[in-house]
Amino acid sequence: MTAVLIRELSRRTGASIRSLRHYEEKSLLAPQRLENGYRDYAEPDVDKVKTIQLYLGLGLSTEEIALVLECPQEAATNRPLCKEAYRLYQGKLAEVERQIQTLQTLQARLQERLSQFENSASLR
Structure with missing residues (x-):
């Protein structure tokens, strides 16, 4: 071999x-x-x-990956088949959604500030 x-x-x-x-x-x-x-x-x-x-x-x-790698895998798709992986994915998705919301709030604030600058006489 x-x-x-x-x-x-x-x-x-x-x-x-x-x-x-x-x-x-x-x-x-x-x-x-x-x-x-x-x-x-x-x-x-x-x-x-x-x-x-x-x-x-x-x-x-890497700690989360170690948990998922311990799960039995579906042969055809190589996807984990355990509740731990499912809960981990749910938690990660919730975290991503919170981050998206935070970024959207930041985007709106920055757009508002830019509009204030653009409407002021100081940039002209």
């Missing part, structure tokens, strides 16, 4: 070597060690790293 070393895993996933080491520190990846000390990743780790990247892109922390 051919070893998948960290450089190859990085190339195949687009994740930096530093990120892969970080995932290992957070127990998201658990490579074997070769006699020379090099990390030896299994073929499924390629998909696992891509899944980790997907979850990071959704705004999940």
